[in-house]
Amino acid sequence: MPLVLTEEQTLLRDSARGFIAENGPVAQLRRLRDANDHDGFCRELWARFAGMGYTGVLVPEAHGGLGLGAVEAGVVMEEIGRQLTASPFLASGVVAATALMRAGSPAQQAEWLAAIASGERIVAPAFDERSKHDPACIELRAQPAAEGWRLDGAKCFVVDGHAADAFVVSARAPQAPGPSLFLVPADAAGLAVERVAMVDARPTARLVLDGVALPAAALLGEAHGAAAAIEAALDAGRVAAAAELLGLAEAAFERTLAYLKERRQFGRAIGEFQALQHRAALLCTELAITRAALVHAQQTLAAGGAEAAASIAKSRAGSTATLAVQEAVQMHGGMGMTDEFDAGLYMKRARVLQELWGDADFHADRLARLRGY
Template identity: 55%
Template structure:
């Protein structure tokens, strides 16, 4: 497939760009942060995103979604990145929806996907157990008990875990922490006895939850996929999320870059526009190239996922790593080139740097994905 948007995708891009700029600009993030919002996002916006068909983008039409696919999902997420819009789009509509679409039974899909597409139900993935992403490092145990299992363990960094109606939990039914075999996924009710959820606010004003499971009873019918084979589903869901995070970071990079270039064109010092100084021109020009490279890698990853390519995971790691490096560079350069004003809370650029840092960390940073690529290439 050519690395270029088709007509349908261009329409998605136009509508997403317009929608988030109008309904969820940075000002909304600031307001939610300052008002100490209980949800951490605006439920009215979330409902509107469903009306636009955005929330069903990764869900097949047969289950109430639009089935537009990952390139379209990435375009939506890029617009989210440009505007720093808050919603459970990534956690529920992409990651959890992919896990259920990929691994769910017909009953589970029918019960969950249409409601997720309609944004009337939020599902979150509880996978990480360590500060640095390591999805196979699962110590949480699921012991067989009656016709189900009992879960015990602790999860952290559960995106939107504090507002989730359902959790997808990775737990070990055999093997040791670090093994890819023996991981099983479960759908867990956050209100079940033994589940305790603690909201944690982050530097980027997003919310994650630390969740403990103390001998939580789970029905056998709530197992997602086959026992011991959860890792493949987990990776598919994470890869969808990683590719969308790459797209979000591309949006973050592009927006900070545009703001910076505008500033270089207008700010005057020493009696001239600072954009006329070659020291800044060359850094801006280099950054332009880097953003273009991140864009290519991201589009390739999303396209490879839509094609079901066996190289998709490789390209996802490339995109996540490259877009992460570029977002870090772009936002740091943005703050530096804005000078003192870039350090003020009143000015928006700092929000972008915070989001770049958090998104870069989520589901594996560039070191994690560089290593994953090297392993796939066997070195």
């Protein structure tokens, strides 16, 4: 398949670029951060974002969504990355929606996918329990109870969990052959949600489940058979996070190029200095290679079996974004270190996204295992 956007995908990109740049620029993130806003994102913008149909990009048309794929979701995520727009789309519209599409019953999908597509409800995935991403490590216990299930344990780094209406929670029963997935309402008795501020000014959450009683209908899919759905949801999130990383990397690069052409030293633009030209050329090449890896992963994800491609895209995007933001700070000199300049905001977001659902080391190890090493 060609590693370029179709005409329809290009139109979606142009629409998302104009809308997000106008309504959710970097300045909005600064305002939310400085006000210590509890949600960490603008509810009014989220409603308008839903009105444009972006929240339901992945949701089937039967449930009120657009019924598109990973490429289209990535197009939206890139524009979010360009502007550092705070939005629950990644957690709710991509990861949680994918988990529900893969494991949810028709009744669960009818209720929750429609609500996700309309933006009326935010659903957050809760898979991690350690400081480093390790989805196979599940200590949260799921015990069969008289009328359903009882959950006990904790989850951390729950993206947008502080503002979620429900959670997709992975759990494991003692001696069970595999994990299970549960849909847990945010107001469930015994569930405590702690808001945690991240370095990039975006809140996440820690969950503590102390004897949370759930009906049998809260189980997503088959008991002890959720491993494939969890990996599918995580890979969808990894590829979407890679798209956000690429978007912010390209924005940082564009700002740096503009500065190299404007800043003058010793009577000439600093962009005329060969050393800076070499560094800019290297970054431009890295961005092009990363885009090819990302589009391949998006296309592979739509066709199924994208584990290796997702890991390559997430790892490369993290490394490329790190290079882009570091070069932005260094080439801007002293002012690149100040809070008034946006490079620091891009750097902090890149650092958080790098860790989210597996850093470069995690995905290098995963890729080696997938290839039999």
